[in-house]
Amino acid sequence: MDSDVALELASVSKSFKKSPAIVEDINLSLTRGQVVALIGSSGSGKTTILQIAGLLDKPTLGVVTIDGVNCTQASNKYKTHVRRNFLSFVYQFHYLLQELSVLENVMLPQLIARRSKAEAKKKSQAILEKFGLESKASSMVSEISGGERQRVAIARSIVNSPKLLLADEPTGNLDPTNSLNVFLLLHSYVKENNSSMLIVTHNYILAEKADHIFQLKNRSLVKL
Known part of the structure; x- marks a missing residue:
């Protein structure tokens, strides 16, 4: 695997028992210094992808690789190590x-x-x-x-x-000016520190400032 790749999701699917898959055959790669935006309608599975990428949920199928290590079958201790030392979450609610x-x-x-x-x-x-x-x-x-x-x-x-930021609607509760300011803070951090960010947003104006935009539609990713 390329050493410049911070996060890779390979053929990732998630389903619960006999229910239809929430997301299906997701393939996504983030290199260092890159901001990738993920858009999609409410309930389309965007947060599920972030939780899988952040090792908070296990995929039903597929592999999650972070910093060159296959984390899908890693121990809980190692996953905690990755969450504490390599990645960080930013949520819509500040907590x-x-x-x-x-x-x-x-x-x-x-x-x-x-x-x-x-x-x-x-x-x-x-x-x-x-x-x-x-x-x-x-x-x-x-x-x-x-x-x-x-x-x-x-x-x-x-x-x-952190070398990988996972942001879930981080500007969702803010007015347009604060929304832009918060996004630019995250964006500049990524670029200045050669980190990576996967940001879920419903704000297309912000998404357009990312290096790549993917839309989650019918359980699959489409690059825009």
């Missing part, structure tokens, strides 16, 4: 912890990865400054706007320098 400050929310993934508190604080402060949120570091989540919360969530998602 910030209300009882923690903005700074503490961004520090959390680093503390989970067993970095020192001093190192985590320093890096978190730097990334908040880059996102224009340095003045909000000591604020509680309830004290900042919706657009600011989503920017904090993105800061948290990239603070451990």
Whole structure:
């Protein structure tokens, strides 16, 4: 497999018992430095593909390869290692912890990865400054706007320098200006760090800024 490929889905299908397949024979490859957008109607299986790509769900058929390793039959311990050290999720709902400050929310993934508190604080402060949120570091989540919360969530998602971002409608709750700003933050992170991003979005204006667009239609992927 090409060492520049961060994620590959090969002939991936997902079904439950005797129900029709949710997605069928999905083939998708993301190289480093690449942003790929996935569009499709509600209920078409876009989130299922992201969950399979992020090792949160197993395909019924097919192979998921991340960073050159076949993860389909990998142990739960290895999958946890990949999710913690190689990839990160960005969701439509920010899932910030209300009882923690903005700074503490961004520090959390680093503390989970067993970095020192001093190192985590320093890096978190730097990334908040880059996102224009340095003045909000000591604020509680309830004290900042919706657009600011989503920017904090993105800061948290990239603070451990993931090589693969999986974004599920990350701008879905935002107005057009904040939506574009959030997407551009993600896009610039990918390009500056030679990472990769698979983004599910219903926003075609944002999708057009990706390197490639795929549509999920009739359970299969079509490249646009």
